[in-house]
Amino acid sequence: MEKMDLTKECLIDDIVNLRIRIENDNRLLTKYLKECQKIERKLLKRDYRPDKLVNFKYEIIRLNKKINNTEEADKIKFSNTSIFLIMFYGIAILLYKRIESTGLDLKFDDFFTHDFANFVVFSLIGMLGALARMYSKGVNGEDDLRFRLLMSIIFPVVFVCLFVYNGDSITGFSKINIIMFAGGFSTEFVLGILDKIMEIAKKAINIDGKNNDDEMEERLTKIENLINNNATSESEADKSISA
Known part of the structure; x- marks a missing residue:
């Protein structure tokens, strides 16, 4: 040597x-x-x-x-925090499903026990999708084994959140939860929904360029006539009361 x-x-x-x-x-x-x-x-x-x-x-x-x-300590801290978050999300979803199915003497028509609980659950599922996206990018990288372990832990939580099962059979799935998960997993999915909302909004107020000037002027004339008719009716009613 x-x-x-x-x-x-x-x-x-x-x-x-x-x-x-x-x-x-x-x-x-x-x-x-x-x-x-x-x-x-x-x-x-x-x-x-x-x-x-x-x-x-x-x-x-x-x-x-x-x-x-x-x-190395930073990587271990990241892994421990990730595992804690995944387990927390999973337990929170299971607890919510149990309360919703059994009632536990709670009034689920109330805002804080139903609407707010739904909001929290939807937010958790969205965050779960974001975590899944982040971990999936680490697979086949420098810390491949670490991220594969995290993906194996997150999958059962995703399954519990999105699917309805009975024993060994999958009986259905939650459309809303799938939408929330997809929104957290993919920014393109969220942008696509927002684009659709913009299209609907444009059609609702007719700013898509399909209405010509004559049609718009006719609508404005009708609105103006309606306002004038209401004003005339109110004036005649006042005169009859004073007489």
Whole structure:
């Protein structure tokens, strides 16, 4: 095995690569930027004896280990938070379904126990769709196994939210819940619905360009005549009362 000489230039390359890595990464690593700057300035300041270069080498190794541990801790935190959210959504949906089916002496015609509960459930299902989208992008990436694990956990929750089942049989599905999930999973789906709403709104107030000027003027004339007729009727009623 060929022995490599430890030079100041090699150490400067190592610390510069670490600095670039910190600069290009998320804000969690910026706390190491000052330590990286300190080592780089010392190396650029003057030449050092071999034993001092060895000390710098180990400082760089320790800094590199800190950065790696921080990135790994962030990934673990992300996974734990994701699992908690998925389980929370699943339990909330199951609890809502149980309360809705049994009643539990709650008046579901009341706003806070029905309308508001529906709003919360729809929001949770939409967020579930957004999480599924985010995790699906991580599959086949650097953390493929981690995201496949998250997808395997999220699927049963999605199934419970969207489908109605009895034993081993699927008896139906919730159209509304599927729409909410699709809205969270795909921005294009939401934009498509909004485009349809805009089309309906344009047709409702006739600004789609299909009505000509004569038709619009005729409608305005009818409205004006109706207003005048109402004003004349009110005036005659006042005169009869005064007489």
